[in-house]
Amino acid sequence: MEFLNEREEVVLKTIIEEFVQTNEPVGSRLISKTGPLKLGAASIRNIMSDLEEKGYILQPHTSAGRIPSDEGYRYYIDKLVTFGSADCSLLEQLKSDCAAENINSIFKKISDNLSRMTRSVGFVISPKLNTMLLKHIEFIRLNGATALAVIVTRTGMVHNVMLDIDVNVTDSELTQISNYLNQHFQNKSLMEVKTSIVDEMKRDKAAMDSLFGNLQKLTGAVFAKGDFGQDIILSGASNILDLPEFSDVSRLKGLFQTFEEKRFIFDILDKCQNETGVNIFIGSEIGRSDVSELGLVTRTYNRGGSVIGMLGIIGPKRMKYTDVVSVVDCSAELISGIIGRLTDSSK
Secondary structure, eight states: OOOOOHHHHHHHHHHHHHHHHHOSOBOHHHHHHHSSSOOOHHHHHHHHHHHHHTTSEEOSSTTSOBEEOHHHHHHIIIIIOOOOSOOHHHHHHHHHHOOOSSHHHHHHHHHHHHHHHHTSEEEEEOOOGGGSBEEEEEEEEEETTEEEEEEEETTOOEEEEEEEOOTTOOHHHHHHHHHHHHHHOTTSBHHHHHHHHHHHHHHOGGGGGSHHHHHHHHHHHHTOSTTTTOOEEEEOGGGGGGOGGGOSHHHHHHHHHHHHHOHHHHHHHHHHTTOOSEEEEEGGGGSOGGGTTEEEEEEEEEETTEEEEEEEEEEETTSOHHHHHHHHHHHHHHHHHHHHHHHHHTO
16 A cells, blocks of 8 residues: 555545545646645646555546545555544443344344444344354254254254154154253353363273263264354345346346345454454455445454354445444444353343
């Protein structure tokens, strides 16, 4: 990133903030008249020319003014604006909107609020079920070779997993396995359950011929999928329809195909898994050409200091980042607090 002098920073900041409001290219005459620099239009044009040469602004048409590039937005976010801490009043407002008891209802409400408060697309990625703490598990035979695992977590999440089982496993053994897990592994994450069973079998080779043999097979089947139980709750996709950036029908079609896939949001979660605070991705930084006109603001949420999910906003890259960051930050604080309270209160 090439550093700018004070005048260049003022002009870049003025262009971005004007473009955020109008979605129209910004000309030198407007900056000269309304910007904080007391310079004529010719001097402003020279500064704009330098900014364009450095890659921070673009001229979409020969006779038009300038618009920010992705690099210009990045410089603005990293150098020219200050993001405050979570807004307490906003946090209280969000809390009052999330009185639902069911954790899935809370995720949906928060996603809806993210969308409503930013007029963009809000999303919440629910935790992988294997990171949540076990409250109850039960294996139910459906037919000779198929069973259903019903898993209830401390936060109230319920997940059903269809399993192929050995036809020789009896209903009594399924009940015995369920009772063993419920007795020994309450308040453990489901991944800890799996690890503990493997460790137990290493210590006791004879266990291979009895309960632990079937126990390992069943828990192994439950964990067969890497994104076990994880889902994306998406709200407000129609908000994108009103953006002039997506007046092109073919571009809009590609965007909605991306939303339907949802895979790119999981990819972002992988990038942010070990990050703290709010992360901002602008246009090309998201890594997909079909969402190059968008910005993405995300933050992970946690339980006991461990990252278990993520939420955020998908909007135009000309969004007002200071406002959006505050909403995302408060929403992540809220979910972390709710999950902590639900986990503690159900013990």
